[in-house]
Each structure stands twice: as structure tokens, then as C-alpha cells.
Amino acid sequence: MVVRSLVGRTATLLLGGCLLMGCTASASQSTSLPAGECLRHVRHVLRDADFNEELQVVAQVDDTAVFGRHGSYRAELQCKGENRTVNFVVTGPDSDQATWYKNAIVAKF
Numbered sequence: 374m375v376v377r378s379l380v381g382r383t384a385t386l387l388l389g390g391c392l393l394m395g396c397t398a399s400a401s402q403s404t405s406l407p408a409g410e411c412l413r414h415v416r417h418v419l420r421d422a423d424f425n426e427e428l429q430v431v432a433q434v435d436d437t438a439v440f441g442r443h444g445s446y447r448a449e450l451q452c453k454g455e456n457r458t459v460n461f462v463v464t465g466p467d468s469d470q471a472t473w474y475k476n477a478i479v480a481k482f
Contacts, residue, residue, distance in 0.1 A: 395447075395464035395465055395466065395471075396464065396465060396466065396467060396468035396471045397462060397463070397464045397471065398462070398463045398464075398468070398471040398472040398474070398475035398476075399460065399461060399462045399463075399475065400460075400461045400475060400479050401458055401459065401460045401461070402458065402459055402461075402479065402482070403456075403457055403458050403459075404452075404457050404458065404459050404482075405457065406452075406457075408437065408452060408454045411437075411452035412430065412437050412439070412452055414482070415437075415439045415450040415452060415459065415482075416428070416430070416439055418450065418478060418481045418482050419439055419441040419448060419450060419478070420441075421481055422443070422448070422474070422477055422478050422481055423443050424441030424442060424443045424446075424447075424448045424474075424478070425441055425443075426441065426442040426443060426444075427440070427441065427442045428440070428441045429441075435453065435454045435455045436451055436452060436453045436454055436455075437451070437452050437454075438450070438451040438452075439451075443474070444465075445465050445466055446463060446464065446465035446470070446471060446474055447463070447464050447465065448461070448462070448463045448474065448475075448478060449461075449462045449463075450462075450478070450482075459482060461475055461478055461479050461482075462475075463475040463478065
């Protein structure tokens with residue numbers, strides 16, 4: 374009974390941690406797009422995937438990130454100028470759904 378209780382608590386903590394901190398699905402791929410085109414395309418992709426709530430662009434020296442929200446899921450797409458890659462990250466309460474959204478976003482890119 375003690376073992377079952379500990380296993381149940383551990384599973385609850387693990388699931389609770391995913392729910393509290395958010396499950397993450399990520400991918401990366403290379404692109405031939407210059408930085409400006411990459412940014413425009415990333416914004417279009419997020420809007421097309423309905424991640425247009427709280428859409429914002431954060432520019433840094435060698436990369437630009439675009440964030441968007443769809444319900445309880447948040448997507449971040451990052452154009453890395455120095456090595457011409459795009460990073461895709463989706464977080465939310467359910468791992469499978471976060472992965473599905475990530476795959477849908479990558480397919481639109």
C-alpha cells in the first residue's frame with residue numbers, strides 16, 4: 374500500500390509538473406530565407422496556424438523570435454541569422470497536443 378501510494382504521488386507530481394510548467398515540443402530546421410523574409414514568413418505561419426493571440430516580435434542582434442498564443446498553448450518561432458535555422462517551440466498543458474501543434478506549424482513553414 375505504501376509503494377502504491379508513492380507511485381501515485383510520483384505520477385501526480387510528474388503530471389502536475391507538466392501541467393504547471395507546460396509540456397514542450399520543439400524542432401529545428403535550416404532555411405535559405407534571409408533574416409527579413411524569415412521574420413515575415415514566421416509571422417504569417419503563426420497567424421495561419423491561429424497562434425495570433427498576443428502576437429509579438431522580439432528582435433535581438435543575430436536572431437528574431439516571434440511569439441503567439443492559441444488558447445492555453447504558446448508558440449515561439451525563432452529565426453537564427455548566423456546559421457540560418459528556424460527553431461520551433463510549442464508549450465501547453467498537454468504533451469500530445471503541443472506536439473500536434475508543433476508539427477502543424479513546422480509543416481506550414
